[in-house]
Amino acid sequence: MSRSTADSASSVTLPTPKERRRLREALALSEEQVAEAMGVTKATVRSWETGRSAPRGRKREAYAKLLGSFEPDGPSSTENPAVSSASPGEAEKPAAAGKPAKPRPPSPVRAQAPAPPADVRPKAAAKRAAKPPKAPSPAPAPVRRADPRPQERLKPVAAEAPAPEPVRPAAPGLPATPGLTPEEAFDALYAHAAPGLVHQTYLLSGRRRLSREAVEYAFHHAWQHWPEVAVDPDPVGWVRATAYEYALSPWHRLRRAHKHPDAPPTEANRRALLTALLELPPPYRRTVLLYDGLGLDLPETAAETEASTPAAANRLLHARTVLGKRVPELAEPDALHRRLSALVTEAPTATLPAARAVRTGSERRTRTWTRAVLGVTAVLIGVTGFTAATAPTRYIPVNAPGETVNGVPVRGGPQKLRPEDVELRDRLRAEPNPGPERLVPTAE
Structure with missing residues (x-):
């Protein structure tokens, strides 16, 4: 696709999300049928109709043609992919009639929708497509019951009183x-x-x-x-x-x-x-x-x-x-x-703050959250830097001290003396000859 074609496709104006849903239902098309015709998923079509996203490129132009809101820029842009995908007999009827095509009205809400592809177009859509386009009203009022x-x-409807x-x-x-x-x-x-x-x-x-x-x-x-x-x-x-x-x-x-x-x-x-x-x-x-x-x-x-x-x-x-x-x-x-x-429609009695207070409160809340996020980010960066600077560069094994298990002394060296052992050692050192004199050796 060339750059000019992409620019022209991206400049196509789509109806509002609510109007997209209304036009699809006016054509008696389901979300699955539109998704199959456009080559996307049902979730994508739903996001288009709720305003979360919008099609781009050629899909945007094809989606606008499917809804009937696409207006060609010049006389050369008269080819309709929805009509070309229909049966040959249907495609030759407008040419055989020899009647000049009526100009498309400027409003995308009242514009006549072209026929969708033949594999997904119901009979109701064909009947609606055969009707002449209606003139756009200058100020259409919102109709409470637009979907019959x-x-x-x-x-x-017959039993309903006005x-x-x-x-x-x-x-x-x-x-x-x-x-x-x-x-x-x-x-x-x-x-x-x-x-x-x-x-x-x-x-x-x-x-x-x-x-x-x-x-x-x-x-x-x-x-x-x-x-x-x-x-x-x-x-x-x-x-x-x-x-x-x-x-x-x-x-x-x-x-x-x-x-x-x-x-x-x-x-x-x-x-x-x-x-x-x-x-x-x-x-x-x-x-x-x-x-x-x-x-x-x-x-x-x-x-x-x-x-x-x-x-x-x-x-x-x-x-x-x-x-x-x-x-x-x-x-x-x-x-x-x-x-x-x-x-x-009752008159409200609630007291609300002034609009200026709401605006300043929103800005103050935004600044507070921004500063809080920046502060937490700075603390995390500081802790990470301190940890990286003080962390050991090599592994130092830990030598656990020995313990006595079931009365078996620790293997490999003297044990730590208990207070009783220390007292006994001191007594032995202070009184080296506590026994009888006959046991004391004498020097000759």
Whole structure:
């Protein structure tokens, strides 16, 4: 591959991670099928859709063509590998028709997706590919139920009465606004999202102190990774995911302050709903709050909880069933949706520190950890150097002293005298002739 080809492939613009999942599901393709078509593993496709990584080189261009978001730079770039890999009859139909090709709309969200390879393309994808492209809307509003297939399993469309959709708080978009410094953009994001996030994390955890701690931690983390948050299309969702992960961590049960939830509210309806929510497992609790409380659609909920769309739908169904049994008046999905939306949109009463204090606290914590790491590293280097300087250069064998075993004296030399032996030796030296005189030799 030449340098120009590599540069053109690397300059291909991909949709956002959530939009990649939505486009794949709109084509009725599974992760295994996309992985087989791209020549990668299923885990790689999942990391592309969660935003952990992105394809490069030719795989980036092929992935964009597969999702339908690739736009050729010139008239010569009209060849579609997905069409060329299809059957010959299908490849000759556009040429036989003799109709001019319609220009591709600029929005990657509304662009018509080309047909994937023939070995993995379902019939539903072929029907969608045959439809004309739709014109891009100037300001598409987030649709709560964008995926009809899982929603059909949740509730029949014909029997559903039209209910007012919740107003989802839009991302402020301040990082991309020209003229704002990073500090000003962070302060605006904090003032916009922090109070509501404290209330949401309280609904998830049932602990007010933990909810404030989770939101402060999330914004500390956001300021440390501000270049990444600044270019994120949904900075509120980025901070929300971090706060939810921290608040639902099982390690908080080991802390005495957060071992038990706070006292439930005095109102009977609120107490019953919050108690039923806390009885759900954390992933199910988070799913029902995102879908019925915040009004996210099913693919966005699945992407934020790092689960597949069918798994998120099953969690939602189970959570609704359990909440309906605990609170009978919330057995209908619309009633549960209205109640959770009202809880989420309540005016928060928590007092939070100023945005400047959060930023300075994050910077101070970063400096403290950096100095601690440097100090520990310096100590380890000093100990290693001292050990290397004082260590012996040759092996010195250790001669263990002999010991008496079962009354057998030590072999190879006199033993160490005991106090009794020393006393006897001194007496013998002081009184050399203690016996009778007849035994004393006389000199002649």
